[in-house]
Amino acid sequence: MYVILGLLSEQPLTGYEMKKIIDLRFRFFWSESYGQLYPELKKMLDMQFIVLDSNTEASRGKQRYKITPAGHEELCHWLYLPPETETLRLEVLLKMYFAKLASPDVMRTHVASFLAAHQLDLLVLKQFKIELERIEDPHHNHGDILRVIDFGIKTNDAYVTWCAETLCYLQGEHDHETQNQ
Amino acid sequence: MYVILGLLSEQPLTGYEMKKIIDLRFRFFWSESYGQLYPELKKMLDMQFIVLDSNTEASRGKQRYKITPAGHEELCHWLYLPPETETLRLEVLLKMYFAKLASPDVMRTHVASFLAAHQLDLLVLKQFKIELERIEDPHHNHGDILRVIDFGIKTNDAYVTWCAETLCYLQGEHDHETQNQ
DNA sequence: GGGACCATGTAAATAGTTACATGATTAA
């Protein structure tokens, strides 16, 4: 709901375009599936927070939405409310907690995958940061966006460091195990 | 499901006790509500992964469960599978992204709350670590648990650092605003 | 007796994913 309003506050977009932006720019801290997005757009039309943008493009199947004044007000109101959603669920940590029930090699594989994924995230975030600093700032929001990117960089750095240390630890466990044979 | 099996692999527990442990030890990366927990326990009884532990305590309303060999097998099997769930949703970052639509003061409040919460988390985690290093390790799993705690410390450190920097940034935005009046 | 906490549970609502169906457009 509010992601949609936020994105539309910058420019009119189709549902498909929103999904792509969310997957690209927000994936470090937010996600939406089509199964949420399209029904949500319908609800928001009903509530008159958004309308079909007829100006842009003779829509052949394509539905591009723009935000209404009511929608903008709703968005601003939301910004003032204290954030509610804060969800973190990492199955890899649950497995780590019970790791002694499996061999250290198994956990090594899991941690290595986690490491690879977040090293990639780090690369993407740094690249995104460089891009953002390079281009102009017509909406004067690059400062805010850089703060968000920086959050991603800091946390992913922490993940990567943790993975490295944990792999060492698991190597130690492995050595300890083979030594006793 | 697997949190339950994991906890029961250490000792028999009631649903209520599981909930308390999850809220205390796992809250940095996992959560379960009673609405999930109790129906799940019923399903797991049906599947014979757990049974009622009649030995311990004449149960007056209290239902303490223990893990069965089948449940243990299921738990070990799960440990071998690559972790699937990895969810992160932070509404505070979504607000930060669209922060320019509100005054910097509003975001300052949000970030300050986030900071306070995670400074507290950090304290709790460090205390938990000290405790763990102090007591004995009968299950030989303290090394694994310390890795999990260390993940919490590293990420919460990153959060706290980000908050400090972001508060500075927002102060700058605030000054910039008042200066233009 | 009353308040805090132990203890189990359910119903309803909300959130979110997955898998599918459909068809247009674009580029090799």
Place this chain on the structure above:
DNA sequence: TTAATCATGTAACTATTTACATGGTCCC
């Protein structure tokens, strides 16, 4: 022409939260 991607949407399922009901126990 065929594969990829654009584009919208729904149905079914699974996950998760919230709010409530109920009653026991412990201690002041």
